[in-house]
Amino acid sequence: MAMTLRRIVVILLAAAAALTAQNRRSVFVITDAEGVAGVCRQEQTEPTNTEMQRLLTGEVNAAVRGFLAAGAEEVVVWDGHDGSRTLSALTLHPRARLIHGSLGPTMLMERGFAALAFVGQHARANRAGAVMAHSYSSLGIQRLLMNGKEVGEIETRAALAGWFGVPVILLTGDQAAAEDLKAIVPNAELAVVKESFGYYACMSMSAEAAQQTIEKAAARAWSRLGEIKPYKVEGPVTIEVEYTTRSTLFPLAALPPGVERVDARTLRYRGKDFLEAWTRWQTR
Ligand SMILES: [Zn+2]
Numbered sequence: 413m414a415m416t417l418r419r420i421v422v423i424l425l426a427a428a429a430a431l432t433a434q435n436r437r438s439v440f441v442i443t444d445a446e447g448v449a450g451v452c453r454q455e456q457t458e459p460t461n462t463e464m465q466r467l468l469t470g471e472v473n474a475a476v477r478g479f480l481a482a483g484a485e486e487v488v489v490w491d492g493h494d495g496s497r498t499l500s501a502l503t504l505h506p507r508a509r510l511i512h513g514s515l516g517p518t519m520l521m522e523r524g525f526a527a528l529a530f531v532g533q534h535a536r537a538n539r540a541g542a543v544m545a546h547s548y549s550s551l552g553i554q555r556l557l558m559n560g561k562e563v564g565e566i567e568t569r570a571a572l573a574g575w576f577g578v579p580v581i582l583l584t585g586d587q588a589a590a591e592d593l594k595a596i597v598p599n600a601e602l603a604v605v606k607e608s609f610g611y612y613a614c615m616s617m618s619a620e621a622a623q624q625t626i627e628k629a630a631a632r633a634w635s636r637l638g639e640i641k642p643y644k645v646e647g648p649v650t651i652e653v654e655y656t657t658r659s660t661l662f663p664l665a666a667l668p669p670g671v672e673r674v675d676a677r678t679l680r681y682r683g684k685d686f687l688e689a690w691t692r693w694q695t696r
Pocket residue numbers: 444445534548565
């Protein structure tokens with residue numbers, strides 16, 4: 413009975429997404445801090461770090477200008493870094509909207525956005541030559557695997573958007589993050605604003621140059637919207653979360669359906685498709 417209801421909900425979400433997708437000319441922007449030009453040290457990623465806030469806001473507003481100039485009607489910006497405490501409506505582009513807070517498993521994708529974009533994005537955990545690369549939580553998660561392959565926010569959020577038929581059209585970040593997106597969405601627009609040499613070592617563009625680069629890339633991305641395909645992960649999906657030693661799991665007597673223990677620090681979530689496996693992790 414529960415499964416039947418879940419299926420109905422999933423079908424309804426898909427139908428709603430399909431209905432609204434053609435009607436909306438709206439971009440959903442996910443922000444982060446570790447991929448911003450000029451951000452290369454851990455303390456800069458504190459949500460209250462004013463230098464990082466200014467650098468990130470500059471890049472976000474540059475992307476908004478680019479999207480709007482190319483014909484997007486709405487840009488919705490989600491403050492995606494560390495507890496949604498970095499961006500402010502005071503300094504946001506006047507024609508953008510800002511979302512604070514966690515969004516649940518679907519990240520509002522059922523609203524039928526035309527496209528998804530990453531601003532300030534870093535690469536996945538365990539990636540060589542990448543600035544502050546991690547997958548969701550550098551303190552909590554050692555590695556994240558989707559169908560046995562190491563992934564991070566880029567791959568999983570692209571897959572989530574892809575489930576709803578939404579393509580990722582733009583990523584701004586270091587060259588490692590850009591390569592990660594290119595591997596799954598070969599023709600997405602990439603604005604590489606810094607080159608990473610190691611976890612805390614990079615060569616960055618100036619804020620001014622990064623913003624100009626991002627504005628142009630966002631405009632190109634919107635104008636090429638029809639050419640860029642959603643990233644769809646077909647068939648049954650497993651998501652394996654290897655926690656860090658400090659986050660070692662309490663040995664539970666029983667795990668919910670679709671969840672299995674791999675070892676003391678690792679859980680595997682199974683689903684008939686990406687959304688089911690993803691929802692099982694996100695709602696555990
Ligand atoms: Zn992140």
